Amino acid sequence: MTIGSEDLYPALLLVCLAFSTFVVLRKTRSFRYWTGHESLPFPPGPKGLPVLGNIFQMPQKDQWHRFGEWAKQYGWSNSPPLEFVPLIIEFLGNIIYLSLLGKHVVVLTSYDEASALLNARGSIYSDRPKLPLIHDHAGWDNVLSIIPWGESVHMQRRMLNGFFNPSASRKYHSFLEQHSRILALQVVENPLDFDALNRMHMAAVIMWITYGHQVTEADDDWVIDAKTAINSFDALGVPGSHLIDIFPILGRLPYWVWGKTFAVGLKGTQKGAYDMIDKPYNQVKQQVKVGTAEPSITAKLLEDNLAPDGTIDNEREISGAAGIIYAAGADTTNVAVNSFIVAMAMYPEVQMKARKELDDFLRGERLPNIDDMPFLPYLLAVMKESLRIRLVAPLGLPHATIADDVYKGMFIPKGAMVLTDMWTMCHDPHDYPNPHQFDPERFLVRGGGMAKLRSDVRDPEDIIFGFGRRVCVGRHVAIAQIWIIMATILSTFEISLPRDQAGKEVHPTEEHLDQNARHESKTVSRCLCPPL
Numbered sequence: 001m002t003i004g005s006e007d008l009y010p011a012l013l014l015v016c017l018a019f020s021t022f023v024v025l026r027k028t029r030s031f032r033y034w035t036g037h038e039s040l041p042f043p044p045g046p047k048g049l050p051v052l053g054n055i056f057q058m059p060q061k062d063q064w065h066r067f068g069e070w071a072k073q074y075g076w077s078n079s080p081p082l083e084f085v086p087l088i089i090e091f092l093g094n095i096i097y098l099s100l101l102g103k104h105v106v107v108l109t110s111y112d113e114a115s116a117l118l119n120a121r122g123s124i125y126s127d128r129p130k131l132p133l134i135h136d137h138a139g140w141d142n143v144l145s146i147i148p149w150g151e152s153v154h155m156q157r158r159m160l161n162g163f164f165n166p167s168a169s170r171k172y173h174s175f176l177e178q179h180s181r182i183l184a185l186q187v188v189e190n191p192l193d194f195d196a197l198n199r200m201h202m203a204a205v206i207m208w209i210t211y212g213h214q215v216t217e218a219d220d221d222w223v224i225d226a227k228t229a230i231n232s233f234d235a236l237g238v239p240g241s242h243l244i245d246i247f248p249i250l251g252r253l254p255y256w257v258w259g260k261t262f263a264v265g266l267k268g269t270q271k272g273a274y275d276m277i278d279k280p281y282n283q284v285k286q287q288v289k290v291g292t293a294e295p296s297i298t299a300k301l302l303e304d305n306l307a308p309d310g311t312i313d314n315e316r317e318i319s320g321a322a323g324i325i326y327a328a329g330a331d332t333t334n335v336a337v338n339s340f341i342v343a344m345a346m347y348p349e350v351q352m353k354a355r356k357e358l359d360d361f362l363r364g365e366r367l368p369n370i371d372d373m374p375f376l377p378y379l380l381a382v383m384k385e386s387l388r389i390r391l392v393a394p395l396g397l398p399h400a401t402i403a404d405d406v407y408k409g410m411f412i413p414k415g416a417m418v419l420t421d422m423w424t425m426c427h428d429p430h431d432y433p434n435p436h437q438f439d440p441e442r443f444l445v446r447g448g449g450m451a452k453l454r455s456d457v458r459d460p461e462d463i464i465f466g467f468g469r470r471v472c473v474g475r476h477v478a479i480a481q482i483w484i485i486m487a488t489i490l491s492t493f494e495i496s497l498p499r500d501q502a503g504k505e506v507h508p509t510e511e512h513l514d515q516n517a518r519h520e521s522k523t524v525s526r527c528l529c530p531p532l
């Protein structure tokens with residue numbers, strides 16, 4: 001008799017459930033007793049089932065909307081211990097606690113709480129949740145955005161900061177300006193292909209600065225490898241949800257136990273790690289060796305880490321730091337630009353005002369440069385508003401706690417996953433009155449006929465790029481890149497809503513507008529009109 005994965009699965013599930021009961025009990029009652037926190041409550045949150053916790057209450061998509069609702073609903077109803085009432089009553093609604101199969105999850109829904117924990121207590125909140133499946137089995141064990149807090153994170157962030165800090169990233173400005181003009185020229189020839197051309201443009205910029213590799217066509221091998229690698233994660237399901245992630249010891253079983261689809265998918269993810277990280281790194285290393293490498297981040301890091309005996313120090317860190325740039329930077333900047341295009345199509349009066357500001361400043365003499373940014377406050381406010389209203393990554397990347405913590409009388413255990421609900425933060429009516437209204441004026445103050453940015457309105461850039469010691473490394477270059485594409489497109493194209501066959505404007509649906517900016521690509525390609 002042969003034993004197939006179908007036969008093993010129920011037995012495994014039973015073992016896991018029994019084990020998770022033990023884990024949950026240990027993590028909740030007795031553990032809190034040992035650590036002296038037994039009288040402290042977790043942050044408030046929806047009541048879940050024994051052992052399984054809130055697993056069935058978690059929506060499959062757009063979780064940030066549910067988190068926002070829970071923050072309002074449970075924040076006030078859960079009674080904290082009396083002595084803490086005055087201290088925490090005002091803030092309770094901004095932190096939610098969930099339990100998912102015994103895993104502690106804390107969701108922060110306000111900027112103040114995210115800043116108080118992730119910025120101010122960075123020594124506790126800078127880990128990433130353990131993802132044994134991706135990290136230990138799929139081979140993504142040196143990629144900055146995934147790896148746990150420690151020496152490798154320090155080193156990779158130091159390496160990348162050397163290229164992307166505010167003054168270093170200025171070196172890329174003229175390259176970004178040149179590329180945004182190439183993009184505009186290509187769009188003139190193919191106005192209905194904006195999304196595809198913009199994607200290729202982002203890929204070309206990143207591949208050049210990271211590896212010195214020139215991308216001239218959409219089906220460039222390096223770009224295809226990187227995209228395939230990123231998509232290969234789909235085969236593994238929601239990160240953190242596989243039984244191997246919950247009970248890492250199960251990773252010792254042969255992979256076929258989890259079914260053929262999983263085993264094949266895992267192979268694809270392992271190949272993806274090689275294709276996206278090791279393969280381009282090895283090629284540049286070879287080019288450096290024979291003296292044919294173009295100047296790039298990877299080439300510079302290789303030279304800086306050349307040991308006297310001719311070997312390279314810190315190779316895992318160099319390849320990991322370079323490998324994450326495409327994954328973290330290409331799609332994000334592309335969807336941010338798309339969000340701007342859709343906003344301009346929907347709000348023609350804002351578009352006209354932004355274009356007038358640009359035209360008055362440039363007087364038709366030249367195209368915009370990144371150095372013009374501070375002199376065009378309305379356009380800057382338009383960029384902030386489009387980054388705020390439909391977020392590129394509404395939940396950012398999850399953090400995790402390195403140690404137990406007590407915050408405003410609430411217990412946050414070691415190992416908890418900490419999610420930042422940036423969507424709710426960016427739609428907080430205290431910071432942004434009428435948060436669903438696209439209104440760049442909220443960021444401006446006018447006097448003497450001049451507009452300038454208000455310093456008393458929260459800058460969405462302080463939210464959307466994340467928090468603390470894991471804040472986005474590429475934020476300065478991302479802003480420069482998004483702004484120059486916006487300014488170049490605005491000074492060369494008319495942006496309008498697409499029309500149906502009867503010539504009627506097609507407005508994005510409410511449901512579409514309620515989603516994150518990733519969904520914009522469907523609409524955006526049909527919004528640009530040929531040059532004015």
Ligand code: HEM
Binds near residue numbers: 397
């Ligand atoms: C609109 C564009 C972008 C947005 C909205 C964005 C947003 C984010 C967010 C939310 C995080 C997680 C921060 C946290 O854990 O608290 C992150 C991490 C990261 N981003 Fe960006 N990002 C953008 C563009 C870029 C670009 C262009 C690059 C590279 C040039 C980049 C490189 C990274 C890296 C390496 C990390 C991982 C940092 C770590 O784990 O320590 N990002 N980004």
